[in-house]
Amino acid sequence: MKTNKSDQSVSFTASFGKVMRVIGHQRRLLAASVFFAAVSVILQLYIPMLFGDAIDYIAAKNRVDFAMVAAFMGRILLLTAIAATATWLMNIINxxxxxxxxxxxxxxxxxxxxxxxxxxxxxxxxxxxxxxxxxxxxxxxxxxxxxxxxxFSGLIMIVITIAFMxxxxxxxxxxxxxxxxxxxxxxxxxxxxxxxxxxxxxxxxxxxxxxxxxxxxxxxxxxxxxxxxxxxxxxxxxxxxxxxxxxxxxxxxxxxxxxxxxxxxxxxxxxxxxxxxxxxxxxxxxxxxxxxxxxxxxxxxxxxxxxxxxxxxxxxxxxxxxxxxxxEAEPESEGVREELPPATGRVDIEHVNFSYSPDRPLIEDFDLHVSPGQTIAIVGPTGCGKTTLINLLMRFYDVNSGSIMVDGKDIRSVSRHSLRRSYGMVLQESWLRNASLRDNIALGKADASDEEIIAACKKAHSWDFIRRLPRKLDTIVHEDDLSQGQRQLLCISRVMLCMPPMLILDEATSSIDTRTEILIQVAFDQLMAGRTSFIVAHRLSTVRNADLILVMKDGHIVEQGRHEDLIAANGFYTRLYQAQFAGISI
Known part of the structure; x- marks a missing residue:
């Protein structure tokens, strides 16, 4: 279980000071609280003086001044009511x-x-x-x-009490x-x-x-x-x-x-x-x-x-x-960044090194040059760096050294928002809001019309189950209301709606049945036409038609080429392929 103790060393005084700085943003309420606290305390402290004076009027034998005692009691009751009202208002304000x-x-x-x-x-x-x-x-x-x-009332009471004493x-x-x-x-x-x-x-x-x-x-x-x-x-x-x-x-x-x-x-x-x-x-x-x-x-x-x-x-x-x-944690560094113009899809990765921790190198001296419209498949055993490469393309993490460029611009020089807007992304783990199906599908295009949403759903083959729901697009969904396959179809529908210039598909059809996967693959082929696409796949049957297959192992590209060429080379890709389809150990 992850824990972090660095936030436990802050002193009481430091924490209190930070809270008080936030409280300072509510100056009017703070001033009102102090005012009513002062009124309440001053009256509470003045009332004992009236009691003391009243006692002096009855302390001597046979010399009780009932008129003065009654006058003092009337003032005491009035001031008590005012003090109680001030305390009530102070509590509401607090x-x-x-x-x-x-x-x-x-x-x-x-x-x-x-x-x-x-x-x-x-x-x-x-x-x-x-x-x-x-x-x-x-x-x-x-x-x-x-x-x-x-x-507030305590501080005022201490000061005024000393003055009265x-x-x-x-x-x-x-x-x-x-x-x-x-x-x-x-x-x-x-x-x-x-x-x-x-x-x-x-x-x-x-x-x-x-x-x-x-x-x-x-x-x-x-x-x-x-x-x-x-x-x-x-x-x-x-x-x-x-x-x-x-x-x-x-x-x-x-x-x-x-x-x-x-x-x-x-x-x-x-x-x-x-x-x-x-x-x-x-x-x-x-x-x-x-x-x-x-x-x-x-x-x-x-x-x-x-x-x-x-x-x-x-x-x-x-x-x-x-x-x-x-x-106070350090946010993602952004600074003044230019906006990335609408991307054509050219991606250049040069001498990239990256590791999640300094003592465990993951990607070393990685080079890749992708032309607009190419489909790049990334395959390899678990832990070889496939998903990490996707994280670097999207700038979820920054490279330790080297550069990643889109259309000749280093992605560190452009805003993350404009970079990520250029990608459509479908992950293996789908995510849905607790909202209507319409809101979930239009997540990246809030102004989309129902006609556009329905057209995207039909391309993604999610409309088949949506139209059977009682309220169709107005149906409110929770995470457990839909199957994993249905959730993934909705995520694919999001991408179909936005039609971005570049695509990232990370095991995008992993939770979909074989028949639907074939239909989705046809839709993907239409969507990827003319768009730069990165496909992370474990099932090698889904990447046979890719323009370029990158075979990764231990953070390095050990082989690259088309499916037929890699099979003919009889290398690591061939062993992966045979292990998956013929049960041969790699």
């Missing part, structure tokens, strides 16, 4: 801010996936990428909603401030040691998602080879790893809340003790001490609240590290 932020992050991730080189996609499993874009972004959303609710007692306020760093140091110590645990947890969760995707996607093979018990054991092993890493991360991160509460409890007790002595000395009233004790609670509340959501925040930032690793 939710919208969080959802827009994760919407932007997810959109950026999807756009980046579409621009990433195949080498990146090959190095990361599909399930892990899905985990990053869906589940990890959801975790960021949960963390942001909790974090925003506590962060200094207005009542400088000595007690300084004492509270001096004890504050203990909470920071404690939270920092715990976070330093637990963030790596959350990174490990998200990594294992990605492995689990990848395995589930593999098992569901290959359900038929899993059942056919009785792999269920082994798959269950693999899942159980990953599940145990996930359980252990999750419990460890949550347990240690949860120590932050009781730790900060212990420090804050000491703070509260010292304020009560010093305040009591100050009252005895006449430097403070009972109402004043009540206000200071309330403010001490209010001051330490943000630390308690943040420590409570710190587990969620760490999980969110660990997920953010994985998502931003994807977003």
């Amino acid at each position: 939710n919208r801010l969080a959802y827009r932020t994760v919407q932007e992050i997810r959109s950026r991730a999807i756009r980046k996936i579409q621009r990433l080189p195949l080498s990146f996609l090959d190095a990361n499993s599909e399930g892990d990428l899905v985990q990053r874009v869906i589940a990890d972004v959801d975790q960021i959303s949960d963390g942001l909603i909790l974090g925003f609710t506590q962060f 200094f207005s009542r007692s400088r000595v007690i306020s300084l004492m509270v401030l001096l004890l504050t760093p203990l909470s920071f140091f404690l939270a920092r110590f715990i976070s330093t040691h637990t963030y790596a645990m959350f990174n490990e947890m998200t990594r294992v969760r990605g492995q689990q998602t990848a395995l589930v995707g593999e098992m569901i996607g290959g359900e038929k093979l899993v059942s056919a080879f009785a792999y269920q018990s082994r798959a269950s054991r693999r899942f159980d092993a990953i599940n145990r790893d996930l359980q252990q890493s999750t419990v460890r991360a949550i347990f240690y991160s949860s120590l932050a809340n009781p730790g900060t509460r212990a420090v804050n409890a000491i703070n509260y007790a010292l304020v009560a003790l010093v305040g009591a002595f100050t009252i005895l000395q006449g430097g403070l009233t009972v109402g004043g001490l009540t206000i200071l004790l309330t403010y001490t609670n209010q001051y330490t509340k943000p630390f308690n609240d943040l420590s409570m959501v710190y587990t969620e925040l760490q999980n969110a930032m660990a997920c953010a590290a994985r998502v931003f690793y994807l977003i």
Whole structure:
């Protein structure tokens, strides 16, 4: 299973900074959230002052001023209602801010996936990428909603509380401030040691998602080879790893809340003790001490609240590290490229070297010159470089050295879009969208009319089964609704519709019955007339009429020529042919 740990080394601070830069794009919502947070906090902190003053009006024996107490209570109720409304509006804005932020992050991730080189996609499993874009972004959303609710109001509360406390007692306020760093140091110590645990947890969760995707996607093979018990054991092993890493991360991160509460409890007790002595000395009233004790609670509340959501925040930032690793991955290099004019089909490959990894050379010093309209068949044993050559022609990968030219232009000097637009491609593995048959067939020509689509389907012999469907071209298809052969016929119909100047057929008829294959071959012969065509084939019977057959072995062209000439040469091609038709070992 493919994994990548390089995205696990990003610190909490770095991930948080990246998320905050995305949040900065929602300046109006951010400003509104801060405004309502300030209103809510200021009112919440002003209300204790009113309570303290009201207490002073009832503290003396037989001197209770009921009128003033009632006036204070009326103001307290009004301000409480306003503070509650401000808090409600702040929460709504925070939710919208969080959802827009994760919407932007997810959109950026999807756009980046579409621009990433195949080498990146090959190095990361599909399930892990899905985990990053869906589940990890959801975790960021949960963390942001909790974090925003506590962060803005908490920061404002700390600043304003200190200001109010200094207005009542400088000595007690300084004492509270001096004890504050203990909470920071404690939270920092715990976070330093637990963030790596959350990174490990998200990594294992990605492995689990990848395995589930593999098992569901290959359900038929899993059942056919009785792999269920082994798959269950693999899942159980990953599940145990996930359980252990999750419990460890949550347990240690949860120590932050009781730790900060212990420090804050000491703070509260010292304020009560010093305040009591100050009252005895006449430097403070009972109402004043009540206000200071309330403010001490209010001051330490943000630390308690943040420590409570710190587990969620760490999980969110660990997920953010994985998502931003994807977003910040190096895309396919494009730069300023000219558009490739409509191609005539001349292809020149000169001294090309390529390997997927530096220690395993694959294609070495490869030369090929193709004239417009030629049909080039590429044959050879598995792993010889046939499909790799197709990947290089389409610039799914760039050559390590040498050059590939179309109509005299190095394909690295033209845009990938204009290059790929010049090719029609039918692969052995067909792909369909969860959409209508019309949308699937018109994938490369969105403005095609129904008449054009039907004509292409008739040429590709897919119209025979399409017309029997209840809604014909309007039928919505899913991957499992059609047979492999039917899916491949639809992919051939796409190419028939676009009529590109060059064709690439990679085992294009591998999943089609023999009768239909003969009909398709006739259609291909019509389609390939006057078009440069590259045919990758294992069944040598399908390439006998090619203008040139390239016989590849270990990344080299070992033979080339027409079918009759290669058979007469009695070389490697002959052995391949005999092995396929006469059962002779090569």
